[in-house]
Amino acid sequence: MQIVACIKQVPDTTQVQIDPVTNTLVREGIPFIVNPYDTHALEEALRLKDRFGCRVAAISMGPPNAEATLRKALALGVDDAILLSDRVFGGADTLATSNVLAAAIRKLHEQEEVGVVLCGKQTIDGDTAQVGPGIATRLGYTQLTLVDRIEHIDLEKRAIRVRRKLEGRHEIVEAPLPVLLTVVRELNRPRYPTVPRRLESADAEVKTWSNQVMQLPEPTIGLKGSPTWVSRIFSPERDKGEIIGDGVQDPEGTANLLIDKLLSKDLLAL
Amino acid sequence: MTPTPAIFTPMLIAAGIFFVWSCYRRFSLVTLGQPDDRFDRLGRRIGDMFLYAFGQKRVVAKPFGINHFIIFWSFMVLLLANGEFLVKGVIPALSLALLPAPLYHGLLLAFDLVSLLTLAAILLAFARRIFFPPAYMSTAYVKARSVEGFLILAFIALLMIAYFGLHGAEIALGSEPAAAFMPVSSAIARLLQSSPSAVSLQSVAWFCWWLHALVLLAFICFLPHSKHMHILTAIPNCFFASLEKPNTQPREEFVKGGEFGVDKVDSFTWKDLFDSFSCTECGRCQNACPATATGKPLNPRQVIHAIKTNLLTNGPLLQRDGAHVIPLIGEEGEGSNTEETIWSCTTCGACMEACPVLIEHMPKIIKMRRHLVEMKSTFPDELLNLFENMEQRSNPWGIAPSERTKWCATMEIKPFEKGVTEYLFYIGCAGTFDSRSKQVTVALATILNAAGVSWGILGKEEKCCGDSLRRLGNEFVFDRMAKENVELFRQKGITKVIVQCPHCFSTLKNDYRQYGLELEVIHHGELIDQLLASGRLKLNQQVKDLGRVLFHDSCYLGRHNDVYDAPRDVLRSATGQAPLEMERSRNNSFCCGAGGGRMWMEEFSGERINLNRVDEALRQNADTICTACPYCMTMFEDGLKDRQAGQTRVRDIAEVVAEGLRPV
Ligand SMILES: Cc1cc2nc3c(=O)[nH]c(=O)nc-3n(C[C@H](O)[C@H](O)[C@@H](O)COP(=O)(O)OP(=O)(O)OC[C@H]3O[C@@H](n4cnc5c(N)ncnc54)[C@H](O)[C@@H]3O)c2cc1C
Ligand code: SF4
Ligand code: SF4
Numbered sequence: 001m002q003i004v005a006c007i008k009q010v011p012d013t014t015q016v017q018i019d020p021v022t023n024t025l026v027r028e029g030i031p032f033i034v035n036p037y038d039t040h041a042l043e044e045a046l047r048l049k050d051r052f053g054c055r056v057a058a059i060s061m062g063p064p065n066a067e068a069t070l071r072k073a074l075a076l077g078v079d080d081a082i083l084l085s086d087r088v089f090g091g092a093d094t095l096a097t098s099n100v101l102a103a104a105i106r107k108l109h110e111q112e113e114v115g116v117v118l119c120g121k122q123t124i125d126g127d128t129a130q131v132g133p134g135i136a137t138r139l140g141y142t143q144l145t146l147v148d149r150i151e152h153i154d155l156e157k158r159a160i161r162v163r164r165k166l167e168g169r170h171e172i173v174e175a176p177l178p179v180l181l182t183v184v185r186e187l188n189r190p191r192y193p194t195v196p197r198r199l200e201s202a203d204a205e206v207k208t209w210s211n212q213v214m215q216l217p218e219p220t221i222g223l224k225g226s227p228t229w230v231s232r233i234f235s236p237e238r239d240k241g242e243i244i245g246d247g248v249q250d251p252e253g254t255a256n257l258l259i260d261k262l263l264s265k266d267l268l269a270l
Numbered sequence: 271m272t273p274t275p276a277i278f279t280p281m282l283i284a285a286g287i288f289f290v291w292s293c294y295r296r297f298s299l300v301t302l303g304q305p306d307d308r309f310d311r312l313g314r315r316i317g318d319m320f321l322y323a324f325g326q327k328r329v330v331a332k333p334f335g336i337n338h339f340i341i342f343w344s345f346m347v348l349l350l351a352n353g354e355f356l357v358k359g360v361i362p363a364l365s366l367a368l369l370p371a372p373l374y375h376g377l378l379l380a381f382d383l384v385s386l387l388t389l390a391a392i393l394l395a396f397a398r399r400i401f402f403p404p405a406y407m408s409t410a411y412v413k414a415r416s417v418e419g420f421l422i423l424a425f426i427a428l429l430m431i432a433y434f435g436l437h438g439a440e441i442a443l444g445s446e447p448a449a450a451f452m453p454v455s456s457a458i459a460r461l462l463q464s465s466p467s468a469v470s471l472q473s474v475a476w477f478c479w480w481l482h483a484l485v486l487l488a489f490i491c492f493l494p495h496s497k498h499m500h501i502l503t504a505i506p507n508c509f510f511a512s513l514e515k516p517n518t519q520p521r522e523e524f525v526k527g528g529e530f531g532v533d534k535v536d537s538f539t540w541k542d543l544f545d546s547f548s549c550t551e552c553g554r555c556q557n558a559c560p561a562t563a564t565g566k567p568l569n570p571r572q573v574i575h576a577i578k579t580n581l582l583t584n585g586p587l588l589q590r591d592g593a594h595v596i597p598l599i600g601e602e603g604e605g606s607n608t609e610e611t612i613w614s615c616t617t618c619g620a621c622m623e624a625c626p627v628l629i630e631h632m633p634k635i636i637k638m639r640r641h642l643v644e645m646k647s648t649f650p651d652e653l654l655n656l657f658e659n660m661e662q663r664s665n666p667w668g669i670a671p672s673e674r675t676k677w678c679a680t681m682e683i684k685p686f687e688k689g690v691t692e693y694l695f696y697i698g699c700a701g702t703f704d705s706r707s708k709q710v711t712v713a714l715a716t717i718l719n720a721a722g723v724s725w726g727i728l729g730k731e732e733k734c735c736g737d738s739l740r741r742l743g744n745e746f747v748f749d750r751m752a753k754e755n756v757e758l759f760r761q762k763g764i765t766k767v768i769v770q771c772p773h774c775f776s777t778l779k780n781d782y783r784q785y786g787l788e789l790e791v792i793h794h795g796e797l798i799d800q801l802l803a804s805g806r807l808k809l810n811q812q813v814k815d816l817g818r819v820l821f822h823d824s825c826y827l828g829r830h831n832d833v834y835d836a837p838r839d840v841l842r843s844a845t846g847q848a849p850l851e852m853e854r855s856r857n858n859s860f861c862c863g864a865g866g867g868r869m870w871m872e873e874f875s876g877e878r879i880n881l882n883r884v885d886e887a888l889r890q891n892a893d894t895i896c897t898a899c900p901y902c903m904t905m906f907e908d909g910l911k912d913r914q915a916g917q918t919r920v921r922d923i924a925e926v927v928a929e930g931l932r933p934v
Pocket of ligand 2: 558619
């Protein structure tokens, strides 16, 4: 049984700015990182490998330079790294993206049965959180989203029990394998690559699957397969704050003012 | 008293064989270590050996060290007397009496007086161990009042007593023609003559001769098995000591299949192992260490002792192709270091500064850190973010590199231009991103402009120097960052660099030299000092309102790079007064707690190091604590807040000088 982790290369959003004229992301000179949630998905896959000795494959759809992301995954210990890259995959929305990723997982399944697919909860650039569920739907897998702990997993009995992190509560759910999990950061602490692994991964192979390999019909992928497109991106205007009272002259009075203000805005509960 | 060679000779031969065999057993263990060239620049090595071993420079730095100085030199003189004793024991006709009379008599006088001096020094040492042993003489495994310590002192005392007994009795018997040259022994002789005891003088002489002989042989046999082995190793250890400041760790070569760092005793270099055999258990490193002082599990002396214990246990097995039975890094134990021990070091270098026999503690700790980070990826949780931030954004906080020029929003700053600008002002990550340190950067920029210095910055192209990574053992990423920086500096034609952070200072100056980049790096303390001295920088007013000003030495400026006077001179020029000194200052300065990557880690056990230092500063009633390092500044400001000492402020020396530039 093998585990698949879906990882996406994203621009380091702390460094992203939006071009005010074209309304597009200024991507020039911005370093790329592995989507932070995906590092936790990858870590969990590697922990399952440590526990059960199963194979782990990391897949990513993206431009050729996304290879760097997969090389990192190799340095961390995955067995296969597959880059889904082709011009015809470009311009995909979440539907087209999950079509390609699901097809890749199916292909991996032909080589060895896939038991668990791990995705991040969402990405930090697209932020839709739709791709994970999209893949699960297309593959007919049970989807367990927002997982912050794997309570129990038995590959033989093909069962998993996880904890989901919901607003203000947790939910424990069980499902038969195969499953797709989307994970949150609380799940684990990602590992740091050892030097020997880094050195080995430097010339390990990242496989590229183009559409010649995948053979997907063009209307289901890329721009053509994407019913959604982004019409405008902009930074919202934010209301400026105000200065209330005089904290130096009258600290007590000012503190009272501040508390009233916060209470009136429902930002503070009594 | 005539010796009996027929009995003594076989005993001497047996003791000699045992001694040689023991030494061989021990020193062959050293050859298990990895190669390290310590045979270069012989002239300097010999010089160091004379200064530190024979001159006992570090030993006498502490008051009680004088006692050791006396014992050491007496030992050297008495080596001759004891040599004669052994030879005469085998061939009674061979003695120093064959030398020209004036020389012989001179020697006799020297032996006699020196023996008395030794006896006095030994009694003092006894008293110290019994009545007032300093806390730093004991560790969990080696106590000040150890049997071994007393046994050795007793051996030496008995040798002296036997010496006087033997010669006193011979003089009393009238069989010593040179009695006139042995005043102390003569006094003993008079005592023996007047004593009513029934024992004959003959038997006293006989007894003392054999006592001397047996103690001497026992000493010879015991020596290689005790901490007193340092008699044999300390002198060569000073000869083989690092000629560079040992805080610059050797590079690692990253090839596939390699092992990185050290987790087995035989992965250390032979010199690391030799160090462990040279430790005198004096405890000075332990007394100087900020980690030990604040209750962390690290004790530099125990680190060295653990290596020795580990080698003595595992070494003989390894020689027989066996396996290690105790781990070098593992649970608490006499021959192991725990991970917490290894992470507690601030790399302040106080241990190495204190060690009388020039043992290099800190590089060994870094080697073990390298193993933990590079081979096992186990390190305190807080470091994961640091490592990722450094690798991804080349600064410890993970702030976007595009924000590197934000500090100079209020100033007109020029980029460094090849062939045009003289100095690169390498701002450093703290000076760039830390809000408090940014004020220092601005102050320094103002000073440079006022003095008309030609300077520029790298702006968004500046990258972290990698100091924390190197000290934390993440040599792999440091290596990459160093190579990038070296390449950048070369491309830009940078040769002269101004820095305001001692960590950047030491890294650019010492560590990058290993990458073939020779830079003229100047810390702002030195630069401002030069500008003031040459008259290029003139202050508009003397800074008066800082009250009692005190200076704290940063480890990476002081101990690691010997810059002590320049910042003090700067403060004297700016305030008109020499700064106050703390109890521990200059090369004995106490770390602020932030070095060695500790800046980025939590301090879970013991007292906080910065509080220990803040308390020391507050004892001097300082109104202003001056620093010359962004880390020290953070540690002091945090510590003062914790102590609620709001009336005391922290200033960088540049801020004090900038204050003096304000028009009156
Ligand atoms: C600013 C911006 C806004 C966008 N808005 C929309 C929109 O409103 N509607 C729309 O349909 N598309 C949108 N897109 C395009 C869309 O985000 C991406 O094309 C789509 O591939 C992934 O969606 P996501 O990034 O939101 O992923 P999410 O659904 O948030 O990702 C969840 C998880 O799926 C996995 N995953 C996602 N993408 C990949 C990949 N390429 N390779 C491997 N694993 C992956 C990861 O594990 C990830 O953590 C937008 C793109 C950007 C940059
Ligand atoms: S370098 Fe400093 S902290 Fe580290 S062991 Fe030596 S004295 Fe202690
Ligand atoms: S390492 Fe040096 S300073 Fe420390 S106990 Fe040994 S000899 Fe003394």
